[in-house]
Amino acid sequence: MFLKDQERARLIIEKFLTSGKIPSGLLIYGSSGVGKTSLAVDFAGSLLCLGDSTWQCGSCNSCRAFLPLGTAILEDETASYRFEEEVSGKRRFLYLRGEHPDFIFVPPDGNTIKIDQIRALKEFAYRKPALSERKAVIIDRADLMTVEAGNALLKVLEEPPEDTILILTAESKEAILPTIRSRTMEILLGPLTREAFGEITGRSDLYEISGGSVTRATLVSSNADIIEMAQKFMEADPLISYRIATSSDRWDTDQKNLFLDLIEEKIIGSFREGSMEYDRFELIQRRLGEIREGLPRGIKLSLGLMALYDLMEV
Numbered sequence: 218m219f220l221k222d223q224e225r226a227r228l229i230i231e232k233f234l235t236s237g238k239i240p241s242g243l244l245i246y247g248s249s250g251v252g253k254t255s256l257a258v259d260f261a262g263s264l265l266c267l268g269d270s271t272w273q274c275g276s277c278n279s280c281r282a283f284l285p286l287g288t289a290i291l292e293d294e295t296a297s298y299r300f301e302e303e304v305s306g307k308r309r310f311l312y313l314r315g316e317h318p319d320f321i322f323v324p325p326d327g328n329t330i331k332i333d334q335i336r337a338l339k340e341f342a343y344r345k346p347a348l349s350e351r352k353a354v355i356i357d358r359a360d361l362m363t364v365e366a367g368n369a370l371l372k373v374l375e376e377p378p379e380d381t382i383l384i385l386t387a388e389s390k391e392a393i394l395p396t397i398r399s400r401t402m403e404i405l406l407g408p409l410t411r412e413a414f415g416e417i418t419g420r421s422d423l424y425e426i427s428g429g430s431v432t433r434a435t436l437v438s439s440n441a442d443i444i445e446m447a448q449k450f451m452e453a454d455p456l457i458s459y460r461i462a463t464s465s466d467r468w469d470t471d472q473k474n475l476f477l478d479l480i481e482e483k484i485i486g487s488f489r490e491g492s493m494e495y496d497r498f499e500l501i502q503r504r505l506g507e508i509r510e511g512l513p514r515g516i517k518l519s520l521g522l523m524a525l526y527d528l529m530e531v
């Protein structure tokens with residue numbers, strides 16, 4: 218997808234492609250939903266393309282092999298591309314690979330990118346390209362690498378494999394080892410403007426609530442009922458709030474987090490307006506933090522919300 222706002226970043230990448238002078242490591246960073254992965258995939262496809270155009274042509278042998286996985290990544294439907302292997306006696310997920318022999322995509326396995334994944338990447342990186350003139354590796358959310366994984370990647374960057382380009386994306390570059398950063402070229406993707414956001418999502422009214430993030434806008438726009446319930450939870454009578462709380466255990470993780478985010482935004486709003494005193498604000502914020510922490514451990518959201526409701530003067 219072409220993001221108007223990201224023209225500066227695309228111009229830099231275009232320079233690499235036309236000049237053929239491509240850094241062996243590239244770090245694309247910026248907040249969630251501003252198009253980092255999309256740009257990384259486009260760049261990878263273009264690096265591998267056998268046609269004459271600057272960006273991927275879409276019709277050569279390389280582009281045809283690249284397209285299915287490239288599209289699946291952007292649509293977040295990658296289940297059939299997962300590559301696992303037996304590592305130290307256990308079956309582990311390593312990366313995504315499709316029909317293109319010269320491309321792999323390394324996303325976090327759970328909450329982190331692990332050292333086994335970087336070892337597998339290294340093994341891939343030092344092979345010769347098979348279809349294209351180069352190979353491309355995307356490490357998505359490189360800021361989630363474990364320390365061991367980061368150190369292993371550093372070794373790869375210290376002796377960059379010939380013909381392999383490593384493309385890293387990250388939400389924050391601070392979470393990446395300075396020694397890795399010094400060996401990569403950094404490109405910042407800033408938040409989208411309201412105009413660009415509206416153009417992509419068709420919903421500029423969701424700009425504030427989504428913080429300019431397309432990913433979040435999709436979540437928000439497909440969960441109108443959650444937004445309405447968050448509104449009612451704060452304003453309506455206790456019985457309705459109670460009903461909303463009891464229904465919350467059936468929501469999926471994204472919906473639960475969205476609900477908590479919306480409640481938090483409203484609390485912050487009330488505090489800023491001066492309609493909530495600091496002590497209560499602090500108490501509710503702390504409780505929200507406890508609920509967020511407890512959810513992955515299986516704590517019921519309904520119980521958390523009822524306790525939260527008691528703290529609010531409604």
Ligand SMILES: [Zn+2]
Pocket residue numbers: 266267268273274275276277278279280281
């Ligand atoms: Zn092509």
